[in-house]
Structure formats: C-alpha cells, structure tokens
Amino acid sequence: QVPRLCPPRRAQPSDMSNKFVGQRDNLEDLCKRRFFYRPAFDIYGGTAGFYTYGPPGCAVKNNLIALWRKHFVIEESLMEVEDTNIMPHPVLKASGHVDRFSDFMVKDVKDANRFFRADKLLEDHMDVMMAAKGVTEDQRAEYEKVKNSADAYSREDLHAALVKYGVKSPETKNDLTEPYEFNLMFPTPIGPSGLVQGYLRPETAQGIFLNYPFCYEQNGGQMPFGVAQIGKAFRNEIAPRQGLLRQREFTQAEIEFFCRPGDKPHPKFVTVADLELQLFASPQQLAAQPAQKRRLGDAVKEGLIANETLGYFIGRTYLLAIRAGILGEHIRFRQHLPTEMAHYAQDCWDMEVELSHGWVECVGIADRSAYDLTSHAKATGKDLSAREKLAEPVTETVFTLNKKATAMIGKDFKRDAKAVQCHLDGLSAQELAALSDKAKEGASVEVEVDGRAFTLTSAHLDGKLESRTVHERTFVPNVVEPSFGIDRLLTAIYEHAYYVRAAGGDEDEGGKSGTGPARAVLRLTPEVAPYKCIICPLDARVTAAYGPVLARLRERLSTLGIQYKTDESGASVGKRYARNDELGIPFGITVDFDTLSEQTPGLVDTVTLRERDSTDQLRVPVSEVCDAIQKVCAGNQSWEGLCKVYPSQEQAKEGGAAAAASGSSSTAGYLKQHQVEKLLNAAVNDAVEKRPDDPIKFIADQLLALPRS
Numbered sequence: 009q010v011p012r013l014c015p016p017r018r019a020q021p022s023d024m025s026n027k028f029v030g031q032r033d034n035l036e037d038l039c040k041r042r043f044f045y046r047p048a049f050d051i052y053g054g055t056a057g058f059y060t061y062g063p064p065g066c067a068v069k070n071n072l073i074a075l076w077r078k079h080f081v082i083e084e085s086l087m088e089v090e091d092t093n094i095m096p097h098p099v100l101k102a103s104g105h106v107d108r109f110s111d112f113m114v115k116d117v118k119d120a121n122r123f124f125r126a127d128k129l130l131e132d133h134m135d136v137m138m139a140a141k142g143v144t145e146d147q148r149a150e151y152e153k154v155k156n157s158a159d160a161y162s163r164e165d166l167h168a169a170l171v172k173y174g175v176k177s178p179e180t181k182n183d184l185t186e187p188y189e190f191n192l193m194f195p196t197p198i199g200p201s202g203l204v205q206g207y208l209r210p211e212t213a214q215g216i217f218l219n220y221p222f223c224y225e226q227n228g229g230q231m232p233f234g235v236a237q238i239g240k241a242f243r244n245e246i247a248p249r250q251g252l253l254r255q256r257e258f259t260q261a262e263i264e265f266f267c268r269p270g271d272k273p274h275p276k277f278v279t280v281a282d283l284e285l286q287l288f289a290s291p292q293q294l295a296a297q298p299a300q301k302r303r304l305g306d307a308v309k310e311g312l313i314a315n316e317t318l319g320y321f322i323g324r325t326y327l328l329a330i331r332a333g334i335l336g337e338h339i340r341f342r343q344h345l346p347t348e349m350a351h352y353a354q355d356c357w358d359m360e361v362e363l364s365h366g367w368v369e370c371v372g373i374a375d376r377s378a379y380d381l382t383s384h385a386k387a388t389g390k391d392l393s394a395r396e397k398l399a400e401p402v403t404e405t406v407f408t409l410n411k412k413a414t415a416m417i418g419k420d421f422k423r424d425a426k427a428v429q430c431h432l433d434g435l436s437a438q439e440l441a442a443l444s445d446k447a448k449e450g451a452s453v454e455v456e457v458d459g460r461a462f463t464l465t466s467a468h469l470d471g472k473l474e475s476r477t478v479h480e481r482t483f484v485p486n487v488v489e490p491s492f493g494i495d496r497l498l499t500a501i502y503e504h505a506y507y508v509r510a511a512g513g514d515e516d517e518g519g520k521s522g523t524g525p526a527r528a529v530l531r532l533t534p535e536v537a538p539y540k541c542i543i544c545p546l547d548a549r550v551t552a553a554y555g556p557v558l559a560r561l562r563e564r565l566s567t568l569g570i571q572y573k574t575d576e577s578g579a580s581v582g583k584r585y586a587r588n589d590e591l592g593i594p595f596g597i598t599v600d601f602d603t604l605s606e607q608t609p610g611l612v613d614t615v616t617l618r619e620r621d622s623t624d625q626l627r628v629p630v631s632e633v634c635d636a637i638q639k640v641c642a643g644n645q646s647w648e649g650l651c652k653v654y655p656s657q658e659q660a661k662e663g664g665a666a667a668a669a670s671g672s673s674s675t676a677g678y679l680k681q682h683q684v685e686k687l688l689n690a691a692v693n694d695a696v697e698k699r700p701d702d703p704i705k706f707i708a709d710q711l712l713a714l715p716r717s
Contacts, residue, residue: 028364028503035506036251038528042590044068044502045252057248057256059495064591067538067571069259069498072332073238075535076261076492079328086234086263087223091215093240094196097205102387103214103380105193105207112166112187113246116177124178125246126166126187127158133175134158152296160348163187192243194256208242213489216264217380220392220485224266231394231485232267232317238494250365252495259494265317266394266485269378272315280323281305286340287312288360299340312343314355318375321490325359325371332497333533335504338362342369352379361500370496378484382434385484386458389426397480404478407440409471416467424462431457437473444469505531505592531621532592534641541565541595541637542588543574544581551576554599557615557630561597564634570641585618594620595637603630616657619647626650627660687714 040046043062047054061069081088100106114129116122134155138148154169161169166187169175177184198204209215216223216235227233238261248254281304288299289312302312308319322341330336344356359371385392409432418425432440432455447453447466454463511526534540543561545551558574565572573593575584585596596618602611617633618625624647628636636654639645679685691710700706 028362031506031508032364032503034508034528035502038506038530038590039065039502057245057254059252059255064538065498068501068532068536068592069494071536071538072494072498072501073259073261075332076238076328076494077236079331080234080263080324081236084234084324086236087226088236088238089216089219089223090239091209091212091219091237093209093242094198094206095209095214096198097207098387099214099218099384100193100207100210102383103217104383105210105214106191109193109210110189110191111246112161112163113190114170114184114187116180116182117185118182119177119180122177122180123246124184126170127161128247129175129178129184130158130161130166130169130173131155132178133173137173149296153294156293156296157345157347160345163189190246192245194242194244209240210243211241211491212237212239212260212262213264213380213491216262217384217487220264220266220381221390224394229395231396232265234263234265236261236263238262252499253365253368255495261492261494263321263490264380265321265488265490267317267488268396269483269486272317272375272486272488274316274320277305277308277316277320277323280320280327281308283323283326285322285326288340288342290343290345293342293345299342313357314375317488318355318357318373321373321488322357322359325373325490325492329359329361329370329497329500331533332501332536333505333531334361334497334500338504340367341373342367344374350376350379352377361496361504363500363503368496368500370493370500372489372491374489374491376487376489378486380487381484386427386430389430392484393482394485395480395482398478401477401479403475405437405473405475407437407444407471407473409440409469413468413470420468421462424457424460427457428455428462428464431455440469440471441473444471501532501536502530507531509586509589527586527589529589529620530592532594534594535643537592537594539571539573539591539593540641541570541572541597542584542593543572543597543599544584545576546581546598546600548578550599550601550604553604557599557603557613560630561634565637568634568638570634570638585623589620592620595640596620597633598625610663611660614660617650617654622647624651625657626654627657628654687711 038044042064044065045059045061048058048060049055050060077088080086097106100109112126113123114126115124134151137143138151138155143151154173158166158169163186170184170187175184176182193210194208196206196208198206216237220235223233223235238259240257241260242257245254245256248256252258283304284301285304285307286299287302287307291297292299304313304319304323307313308316313319313322326336326339326341329339338361340360340362341357342360344353344358349356354375354377356372356374358369359373360367361370362368381392384390414429417428421428435443443453443455443464444466447464447469452463452465453469454461456462507529509527509529532538543558545554545558562572573588575588577584579587581598588596596616598616598618600616602608603613603615606612611627613631614627614629615633616625617628617636628650636645636650640647640650688707688711691707694710695703695706698706
C-alpha cells in the first residue's frame with residue numbers, strides 16, 4: 009500500500025453538519041460569483057477535477073501557504089526544497105506508486121461509460137441504508153462498520169460487500185462489474201523520442217526522499233531534522249467531485265521529519281501535551297463508537313499514539329488548523345485501521361474536518377518507519393543511511409563476506425547483483441552466518457528479493473564471523489510525515505467562516521444598522537483573509553478631495569506589506585462594507601468630511617476603522633491606522649485591545665469631554681496633548697549628543713527639570 013490523502017470519508021452528519029449542508033449552495037455561489045475559484049476552462053465547458061483560483065481565492069491560498077510556512081518551516085526550523093513535477097519511471101517504481109497507487113473501480117455492466125470508485129459507492133450505499141426507515145441499532149452499527157472499513161477493503165472484500173448489500177449502478181440500477189485496479193498516475197513521455205517513461209508526480213514527498221542525503225549534509229550530519237516541500241501533485245481521480253475536495257491537480261504541503269529509529273522522543277512535545285483532541289481510534293471505528301476526547305500527552309503515554317514525534321505533529325497540525333480559522337469542535341483525528349495501514353507503517357492518523365460532505369480528511373500524519381529511504385537505496389545502490397558518534401565505543405559481531413564471494417555475486421547475478429547484495433547487507437550477522445552454514449552443508453539457499461527468488465551457493469556466502477570495535481552507529485533514518493491537502497483546508501476554512509448576517513445589516517457612516525437585506529459574510533481570520541482592509545471614501549464628494557490621505561495610506565500599507573483594496577464606487581458606504589464582508593476583509597478604513605475638514609479639529613486627519621464581525625467602528629489617526637491593522641493581523645494586538653486605545657466613532661463625534669468622561673479617551677491623543685513624545689525624544693537626543701556615563705539618570709533629570717504648569 010502507498011499511504012496518501014484519500015478521497016473524503018462520509019459520516020452521519022451532526023446538527024452543525026446539517027447547517028453546513030444547508031449553506032453549501034449559497035457558499036458555492038459566492039465563491040464562484042466573487043471568483044474565489046471556479047471550474048477551469050469554463051468558457052469551453054470545463055473538465056471535471058480542475059479549478060482556477062481567482063484574485064481573492066489566490067490571495068487566500070497564498071496567505072494559507074505563508075501561514076503554513078511560518079508555523080512549520082520557520083517555527084520548527086525546517087529546510088525546504090522544490091523538486092520537479094515530472095518524475096521518471098524508476099523513481100515511482102521504487103516508491104511503489106507504479107504497482108500499487110490504485111483505486112478499485114467498477115462499471116455498469118450495460119454501459120461501459122458509467123464507472124465508479126467501488127469503495128465510495130459502497131460508503132454512499134451504507135449512508136442510504138442507515139437513513140432508511142425501520143433500521144435497527146444493530147443494523148446501523150453493522151452499516152457504520154462497513155462504511156468505516158470500505159476504503160481498506162481488498163478487491164475480494166469489496167466485491168463481496170457490493171453483492172451482499174445489493175449495490176447497483178446509481179442511475180440505471182444495472183448490475184456492476186467486479187472491482188478492478190485503476191492506477192491514478194498521469195503518464196507522460198519524456199524527450200522527443202518518447203521512449204523515456206515519466207509521470208506527473210502523485211505526491212511531493214518523493215522529491216524530499218531523493219534529496220535526503222544532500223539535506224542531511226546541509227544539516228551538518230545531525231539528527232533529527234525536517235524537510236518541507238509545497239507544490240502541485242496530480243492524480244487521475246476516477247470520479248472527481250465535491251469542488252476542491254477531489255481534484256486531479258491540487259496543492260500539497262508535506263514534511264518529512266527524519267529521526268532515529270526507536271522511541272522517537274521529541275524535545276518540544278511538552279508544549280502540546282496538554283491539548284485535548286477528539287481521537288477516533290481504530291477500536292472505536294470497528295465498534296461503531298464515537299470519537300473520544302483525550303489529552304494528547306495521555307494518548308502518547310498509553311501507546312494509543314505511537315510516539316512523541318508523531319504526537320507532536322498531531323498537536324501542531326491542530327494548532328495550525330485553529331489559527332487558520334477551522335472550528336476546533338469540528339476537528340477529529342482518525343487512526344488508520346489495521347487493514348488500512350501499510351505493512352511498514354508504525355502508526356497513521358488523519359486530521360478530519362466536519363464539513364457539508366461529512367468528515368473529510370485534510371491532513372495525513374504517518375510514521376512511515378524507514379520504508380522510503382530503504383526502497384530508494386535498494387533501487388539505486390546509494391547509501392542513504394545516517395551516522396552518529398557513540399559516547400563510548402562498543403564491540404559487536406559482524407559477518408563479513410570475502411572478496412571472492414562478493415565478486416561471485418556480481419558475476420552470477422549481473423544486473424540483479426546490487427539488489428541481492430543490498431538484501432544480504434540488511435540481514436543481521438546471525439542471519440547471514442546461518443545462511444552461510446546452510447550453504448556449506450551442501451544445500452542451496454534461496455532468498456527472496458523484491459518478490460523474486462535467487463539461489464545462493466556456499467561460494468556466494470563464503471565469509472566469517474568476527475568482532476570489531478565500533479565508534480559510530482549507522483542507521484537508516486525513520487520518517488514521520490505530515491501531509492497537508494491545501495485545497496481541502498481551504499474548503500474547510502470557507503465552510504467554517506461562512507455565515508449570513510441578519511436582515512437590516514446595512515450600515516450608515518456612523519456604523520448604525522439600517523434596513524438592508526440579509527448579507528453573506530466570510531469570517532476569515534486576518535492572517536488568511538485575501539485583503540486585510542478596504543479603503544472607502546464616504547461618498548463622491550470626499551473622493552474628489554481625499555487624494556493626499558489615500559496616498560499616505562497606500563504608502564504605509566505597502567511598506568508594512570498589508571494587502572488592501574480601495575472601493576470608490578457610488579454605492580452607499582454600508583453596501584460597500586457588505587460586499588467586502590463577502591470577501592472576508594476584516595477591516596475597513598473610511599475617509600469622511602471630518603478627516604479633511606479643519607472645522608473639526610478633534611477629528612481632522614483621523615479616519616474610521618471598522619471591524620467586520622462586530623461592525624464596531626473606532627476613530628484612529630491616519631498616521632496610526634495602518635500600524636494598528638498590522639498589529640492585529642500579526643497577532644500582536646486584538647481588536648478588543650484597540651478599543652481600549654482609540655475612541656469609538658460615537659465618542660469621537662461627541663468630543664473629547666465625553667470620551668474622557670467615559671474613560672476611553674485616545675491614548676495617542678493624550679500623549680500628544682501633553683507633548684510626551686516630543687519632550688522624551690528631545691531628552692534622548694540630548695543624551696546621545698552629550699554621551700553621559702549614566703544616560704537613564706541624565707534623561708530623567710532632563711525631564712524633571714522641565715517647567716510644569
């Protein structure tokens with residue numbers, strides 16, 4: 009088996025899931041209408057499984073990737089590589105994708121153009137049977153168990169289940185063929201002759217494994233370390249559907265964390281150990297029981313999660329999802345079933361998010377042991393091991409083949425010699441000695457290498473046991489792999505962010521609700537929102553005069569790297585707020601007459617700053633508003649914190665006296681009124697010029713010497 013992001017799994021929807029279902033059509037309409045994304049090649053009628061991201065969607069996706077990089081690459085000190093989208097046949101043959109990267113497909117026996125993914129068809133049928141009237145609890149548990157196990161079934165198990173439950177072709181109700189394998193990779197010839205076989209890569213992970221030795225060298229030969237890659241992956245899905253969830257071209261962000269085999273402790277696990285997560289362990293799935301809320305540290309300590317490194321990345325994945333705006337109560341981690349897990353994998357968990365389509369896998373987190381590096385080492389004959397010096401030398405027993413035996417292997421097995429030698433090198437000293445003894449007794453020895461049998465004689469196995477002093481340990485690193493489906497995470501973000509503001513939600517320039525219709529809102533977090541703010545002149549009269557203010561705002565926003573839009577249309581400011589709320593823009597800057605008029609000295613050169621979700625408005629100086637937005641977007645300040653610094657729109661309009669009486673006067677205004685910044689800067693500059701031995705005392709004396717009124 010080749011673990012990968014699987015198509016969405018379905019579950020009995022909860023009340024919230026029903027809410028997601030109810031708003032799905034409206035959300036999809038919004039995403040298409042505002043061009044977050046839409047089917048690719050749309051003017052040609054489109055092709056299933058391909059989507060184009062428009063300006064706001066592209067911005068959200070890039071912001072999510074930037075957040076992912078900050079959360080993992082920067083905060084975890086990972087390295088990053090960028091490998092090719094096309095890979096030659098030998099690479100994907102060694103990784104197992106050529107032989108085993110397949111789904112089971114069935115066809116309508118009377119219409120060969122109707123084909124379906126067998127496990128999804130069975131899962132959908134189980135949903136129908138569970139929803140049928142008169143179903144008993146025992147039957148419901150049986151159907152739930154079948155649904156949970158469907159994508160781990162063998163071809164024979166799938167066929168038996170389809171026959172047992174009478175699954176037919178959905179539209180025609182005709183019988184179905186027996187399941188058969190369909191490889192999901194896109195083949196492509198390389199070069200003008202077309203004789204070199206290649207494939208569009210089905211995952212980004214293999215490019216990391218191929219470059220492991222160079223990254224290991226970059227890391228100074230130290231363990232552990234992680235390598236990340238973000239890029240496109242391609243899978244020829246049998247029946248792509250459900251929007252961004254099942255595409256044929258999609259974006260992956262993967263980490264391969266190389267570590268020593270064994271217990272795999274992680275020094276930072278303590279930072280996530282107290283997280284309480286919904287864990288859907290294998291026993292609960294097989295018993296048709298719900299997920300359980302568990303402390304992450306306890307789950308690792310009890311062995312439910314295999315090791316600290318795997319647990320650490322589970323915790324960090326959850327924190328990223330929350331930070332990106334996915335609702336924590338709709339996140340669970342599902343453990344792979346024993347029949348679902350690859351033979352070499354130690355443990356695998358998927359982060360699933362509850363959406364309108366049920367529980368959808370968005371991230372896979374697997375302990376892949378040393379499978380990938382071992383496979384590529386065998387295929388290439390390259391040394392992909394790691395070495396570390398031992399604190400104290402140790403004596404160990406080894407079995408060493410003599411030079412004649414090694415030469416005989418090369419002579420007799422020719423191009424297969426490398427694979428045979430690698431197999432023998434992987435045996436323990438005792439195992440190799442036992443084979444040699446058996447061969448010396450006159451019996452031929454047969455070994456299996458990559459599914460092929462090779463016969464060895466005593467000449468091939470001539471060697472001896474000997475002791476040697478070892479000063480360093482050599483091992484093939486194990487790998488813990490978090491694999492993120494960026495497009496699926498985007499779907500989760502959109503579904504969890506969408507809501508409809510009640511009728512009467514239009515606002516006037518003071519932020520008061522009017523009588524407008526219900527409006528859709530995307531409650532995107534500032535970090536992933538496509539634009540952080542919108543700049544609006546109050547009306548056309550302001551538009552004609554606010555050029556200098558707009559120039560100052562543009563320059564400062566650009567300097568701070570803040571994405572923004574301007575909206576100078578003739579619609580009311582309330583309607584402009586509403587249509588930008590649809591884009592998920594968290595803040596609005598409104599320039600009005602008070603900003604420009606010298607007749608309102610308390611408000612001149614200030615603007616209105618509106619927050620999307622509360623619709624509250626503050627009055628902020630032009631010189632400070634961009635920095636205030638930047639602090640909130642960077643997580644260094646909250647909106648509630650800004651409300652304590654700046655007066656509300658109403659307080660500002662009422663004047664400084666009312667604001668002071670309410671205890672909410674502008675901090676900036678207070679400091680300006682008393683010339684604090686000016687006097688403090690003067691004292692500091694004086695200290696820099698005179699260089700006193702004690703500059704703090706000098707500055708304090710300078711301030712104390714100032715005349716007081």
